[in-house]
Amino acid sequence: MKNIDKLTRSPGRSELSRREFISRALAMGLTLPAAISLADSPAMAAPPKTGGRMRIGLGLGSTTNTLDPATFEDTYMQIVGFGLRNCLTEINNEDQLVSELAESWEGSADATEWTFELKKGIEFHSGKTMDAEDVIASLQHHLGENSTSLVYSILAPIEEIRADGKSTIAIKLSNGNADFPYLLSDYHIAILPARDGVVDWRSGDGTGAYKLKNFEPGISTSMVRNPNYWKEGHGHFDEAEILSIIDTNARTSALVSGEIDAMDRVDLKTAHLLGKRPGINLKETQGTLHYVYSMFCDTPPFDNPDVRLALKYGIDRQDLLDKLLFGHGYVGNDHPIGRSNKYFATELPQRPYDPDKAKYHLKKAGLTELTVPLSAADAAFSGAVDGALLYKEHASKAGINIDVIREPNDGYWENVWDKKPFVASYWSGRVTEDWVFSSIYAEGVSLNETHWANPRFNDLLKQARSEQDTGKRGEMYFEMQKLCSDDGGVIAPVFSNYVFATNDKVAHNRMSAAWDMDGIKCLERWWFA
The missing domain is CATH 3.90.76.10 (Dipeptide-binding Protein; Domain 1)
Known part of the structure; x- marks a missing residue:
């Protein structure tokens, strides 16, 4: 650690390239996310400059998108929204x-x-x-x-x-x-x-760093800098364009060729190669992003808690972490609370991959084998289909046949998610426990993709929300995480780091991990060096 501190404070640090700084930090024993975070600290960034046209390619976006913030479902509209408002x-x-x-x-x-x-x-x-x-x-x-x-x-x-x-x-x-x-x-x-x-949401009018110039749902959004932006030190680009480029290869090619300046959802299989390309900087933050396979708790056979447990014991989380995320994250425990959350249940036993235990729960459900369809598309998350196929291999050892249905990327969120009973999905999580539980897991809420309704969980949710004693509140959140893990309809095998990339013209200070792309505030926080 003394060597790291010496490197950080060295008089010549500002003369090091970002890549060279990261290489030296890795040689001193830092992990890649830590080295990237340190390299992107304010001391490494040049003072912000105004100007230029920022072009961002995102792996989401739909022709059904609107400028009504009440409808925002994905990173595309979130970034657009925070640019305008x-x-x-x-x-x-x-x-x-x-x-x-x-x-x-x-x-x-x-x-x-x-x-x-x-x-x-x-x-x-x-x-x-x-x-x-x-x-x-x-x-x-x-x-x-x-x-x-x-x-x-x-x-x-x-x-x-x-x-x-x-x-x-x-x-x-x-x-x-x-x-x-x-x-x-x-x-x-x-x-x-x-x-x-x-x-008035239709006009795109807002108080944000950028004014709307053109909005083509599912294609592109263009903006111009708000010269009267009230937030000092934010909103540096003269223009910004957000492009929907669903295909990962196309998005990556656009970055490498210089057609865009930044992209999200880097292909983790080739992330290390992308990071080695001249002029490209790989970015990584760790927050509460998690990938899930979600089932309707009110639809057979998923309405049986033992079937849900069988499916949870039938997935090899470490294998997904290794082969799907290539180590860019950590294993999940079938609830949405991540390590960065204040009340993360550190003492909750990690559910293992256990085909025998899965068979035990199938037997309790009156079954000797099980066949279920699982709908997936990479629109859900990068590698969702590959992950589903790995899951199919894992579950087969427990007598569970997962029939993987490859769904089209286009229209996945409108036609598959929350329409079919077992689907691939993802959640960015939230900064607080109540926020994520109230938004996604409470009975009857519109984003409750599993239709889960657990009376004890919902009682605890109301109690914990107003509890001022942090110890008592922590006990409640521990029980709620356990209820999600044991009874809920979400299989959350892995938490993924946010991995994205920019060209070497893009500069920034420390980046938020609350959501993707610097807390989805990249438009007002980044600039061209």
């Missing part, structure tokens, strides 16, 4: 909760009442000054009996929102929620301009 709060590049459009906030002792003071003088691209009316309408956009918003479930506890002047809003919740300010950093809950209580 801001939220009340933000997870910064240090993965800490900070203010964004809210200047400050304060909660009552029982966390049921929250007051937010808004920053003053911030304008939308259209010139309208943001005020409490816009914030209230933006929150109410997700509420109401007929709401189809993907964050309805986490905002549903709001009983009342009122303005106290133009710069203060007060929110009353039906139940206490100590994490409520975190929720308001969700990319769905962007603040939009409002008129007569109705938000």
Whole structure:
């Protein structure tokens, strides 16, 4: 460690190339993610410069995309959304909760009442000054009996929102929620301009670093820099273009040939080779991204808990980590809480690959063998089909025949996910336990892809949300992770690092691991060196 510190502090450090710095750090014993993180620290980055046209190729995007943040489902629209708009709060590049459009906030002792003071003088691209009316309408956009918003479930506890002047809003919740300010950093809950209580999402108007120039769903989105952006030190590109390039090879070729400046979802099989190419920098962060195979808990045979356990014991997680992620991550335990979460259940026994145990649970379910279809496409995650085929091999030793159905990448999220009973999927996770549990695992929420409904889990979810004692809260979250692992419909075999790449013109400070591509805020945080 002394050698690492010496390398970091050495007078000649700024003269080292990023690649040379990483090579030396690896030779001193650092892991690749740690070496990359250290190389990308603020001390290694040149001061930000303004200018240039940033082109990003992403492995997601659909012709059904809209500019309504309530509908955002994938990285493509998340990056577009954060280029155009801001939220009340933000997870910064240090993965800490900070203010964004809210200047400050304060909660009552029982966390049921929250007051937010808004920053003053911030304008939308259209010139309208943001005020409490816009914030209230933006929150109410997700509420109401007929709401189809993907964050309805986490905002549903709001009983009342009122303005106290133009710069203060007060929110009353039906139940206490100590994490409520975190929720308001969700990319769905962007603040939009409002008129007569109705938000304008169609125009793309926002308070963000970029103004919308053109939006072609499933193809490309172009923006120009907002010269009046209120956030100092952010939003450096003159122009930005986000391209949907679903095919990994095409995306990689576009980066190598110089057609784009950055890409997500690097093919992990060839990541080491891409990182060696002149002019290309491989990026890696570790957060809460996890890959899953999800089953409907209300559809036979998955409605039997023993069948679900048999399928969980029938997968070799380490084999997937080695052959699918090539070590760029760690094994999962069939729940969504990652090592970076505060209440990660470190003492929960890791579920092993155990074909005999899988057979035992099949027998308990009254079965000697089992055949199930599993739908997968690489649109779900890079290597989803290969992972499904590996899973098929693993499960066969337990008398389970997994019939892998290769689905088209195009339209996967509209036609397969949440339509078929056993599918490949992925989740970025969330910074807090309540956030991910409330969004994806609570009974009846729109993103509950397994239709799981466990009464004990849902009771604990409400209790833990308002519990101020961190010890008691930790015990509740431990039990909830165990309930997900033992009873839930999600097989979460691996947590994956975010692995993406840029050309060597792209510079940045420390990158957030809260979501992909620097917390999906690459447009306002990166610049050309």
